[in-house]
Amino acid sequence: MNALSRRSLRWLAPAAAVLAALLLWQLATAGGLFRADQFPTMTDTMIALGKAVASPLYWAAIGATVQAWFLGLVIASVLAIVIGSALAFNDFAFRSAASVIEIFKAIPAIAILPLVILVLGSTLPMKVFLIAFGVFWPLVIQVIYGVRSMDPTVLDTSKALGVRGVWRFFVVVIPSASPYIATGLRIASASALILAVVSELVGGASGIGRNILQAQNGGTAAYPVMYAYIITAGLIGIILTGAFFLLERNVMHWHESQRNIRSNSEGALK
Amino acid sequence: MTQTITPEIVPERAAGASIGETTDLLVSPRRVRSRGARVRNVLLAVWLPIALLVIWWFASASSTSPFFPPLSRILEEFWAQWIVGPASMQLGSSLRNLALGYLGGALIGVVFGTLLWRFPPVRQVSNPLIYFLYVLPAPALLPAMIALFGIGELRQIALISFGAIWPTLLNTLDGMRGLDQVKFDTARAMKLSPVRQLFSLVLPGASPQIAAGLRASLQTSIILMVVTEMVAAKQGIGYFILQAQTVFAITTMWTGILMLAIIGTAANYLFVGVERIVLRWYYRSRALNNS
Known part of the structure; x- marks a missing residue:
């Protein structure tokens, strides 16, 4: 009973907090703290969100954003895993490339956005290129670290067992580095979404970001729509980041790093 | 191997929804001992960026692309x-x-x-x-x-x-x-x-x-x-x-x-x-x- 009530409390308290926040929003806007042309009321925004959900345009915008996010992430991670593993196995290559990777990682990806818009236009390839470029560098660092931190005994054992070539890559190297890669992917997923929104906001490619800007340009009457799309952007973030978070916890549970963390966090709960 | 600190691997991310990269190619705990090794390390770190700049310089020298x-x-x-x-x-x-x-x-x-x-x-x-x-x-x-x-x-x-x-x-x-x-x-x-x-x-x-x-x-x-x-x-x-x-x-x-x-x-x-x-x-x- 005690465990059950504690469990329900864990769900109820956050839900109540969300509700309270929404109510506060309604009170602040309807009560006149903000003017309607600055900040729409919660109910107006929810009505706008409900209307938007019913229209195919809404889903097309979500689709455009998520598609770019997905393609950019896939391209960047394939490249990062291949190049990162290759660099990790060769000390000379690793030490030579490290500074280049650090420099490119430090360049904010949106710096090249105007150039990419010029070359590729306000298109899907433009978004995908920007996302892949921005996400590749931190990811490749994670991969290099993951592969380099591999237990040498594991590698020697696999050699002794005659596991070699591509087979060793997929069966030994990738699984050993997978916690690092999973973490890298979760971080990359968040930045990929930011870059997708920026490329729509600044670059005018279709998607959530452009719809937010259009609603803002549409004047006061469209503000509820704008906030509806902002909420949508947050919800997409929750779903995408949450997916990687669950992946990290549930797919990686066999890895020793996760085992330790599990037992630690269970210890912390009591 | 008696240390009980949280594992080195992905220390902070696994426990919560945090973001952040501790992994950094520039920060290595390894200490360089001799001067010769230090010079070698610096050379290793800088030759590729310099080479890329040189390649960029010459490859773009006659570029007509706008x-x-x-x-x-x-x-x-x-x-x-x-x-x-x-x-x-x-x-x-x-x-x-x-x-x-x-x-x-x-x-x-x-x-x-x-x-x-x-x-x-x-x-x-x-x-x-x-x-x-x-x-x-x-x-x-x-x-x-x-x-x-x-x-x-x-x-x-x-x-x-x-x-x-x-x-x-x-x-x-x-x-x-x-x-x-x-x-x-x-x-x-x-x-x-x-x-x-x-x-x-x-x-x-x-x-x-x-x-x-x-x-x-x-x-x-x-x-x-x-x-x-x-x-x-x-x-x-x-x-x-x-x-x-x-x-x-x-x-x-x-x-x-x-x-x-x-x-x-x-x-x-x-x-x-x-x-x-x-x-x-x-x-x-x-x-x-x-x-």
Whole structure:
């Protein structure tokens, strides 16, 4: 009973907090703290969100954003895993490339956005290129670290067992580095979404970001729509980041790093 | 192998929704011993960037593509715009916004992260809201902020701060939650006051992870600095780049990109430098454990 009530409390308290926040929003806007042309009321925004959900345009915008996010992430991670593993196995290559990777990682990806818009236009390839470029560098660092931190005994054992070539890559190297890669992917997923929104906001490619800007340009009457799309952007973030978070916890549970963390966090709960 | 610290692998991320990269190719715990080895290391680190620059120089020398002007022309224009020219004023505005926004956000993140750690009920209640604000792509808020505050530097700084809060806050919280309970028992036995505990146990103990959060916040801040200038400002380096693109002054645009690359790299190195000094004890103890 005690465990059950504690469990329900864990769900109820956050839900109540969300509700309270929404109510506060309604009170602040309807009560006149903000003017309607600055900040729409919660109910107006929810009505706008409900209307938007019913229209195919809404889903097309979500689709455009998520598609770019997905393609950019896939391209960047394939490249990062291949190049990162290759660099990790060769000390000379690793030490030579490290500074280049650090420099490119430090360049904010949106710096090249105007150039990419010029070359590729306000298109899907433009978004995908920007996302892949921005996400590749931190990811490749994670991969290099993951592969380099591999237990040498594991590698020697696999050699002794005659596991070699591509087979060793997929069966030994990738699984050993997978916690690092999973973490890298979760971080990359968040930045990929930011870059997708920026490329729509600044670059005018279709998607959530452009719809937010259009609603803002549409004047006061469209503000509820704008906030509806902002909420949508947050919800997409929750779903995408949450997916990687669950992946990290549930797919990686066999890895020793996760085992330790599990037992630690269970210890912390009591 | 009796150490009971959390595993080196992905230390902070697995336990919570935090973001942040501790892994850094520049910070290696390995200490270089002889001078010869040090020279070799430096050579190893710099030959490839230099080679790439040389290749870029010669490959672009006869370039006729409008998008990729010769590097020599970019550098000339860079000198004319940023060193002796008018663009250096844009730089001042950008850096001021970045510094104020980042420091403000980081401070809020550490303070509120500590408060949330101290008061678990508040943490539980506010968890979904914080998570929502953390995953919400901050640039999406920009049009709303324009509607709310109009165009102005204060709003830019506010948005940069807003984006910088969450990685630091979540990492602060996670770092403090991951502290060893034995340490608190020791502190209690030593009858340390709560304030003493905070400054001599909690903050230092969580500092490696707070640093990871601060670094992630720095990257978010730089992105937001550029985006705010591109969408909603009449000055700054982002405005400069986009303006050059609009009038098709491609070489000028390239100088802006170059400047941003320099800012990003410099900010990163500055951060690593400060981190190395502040966390020297941590890297030392890690190096000892590893050897």
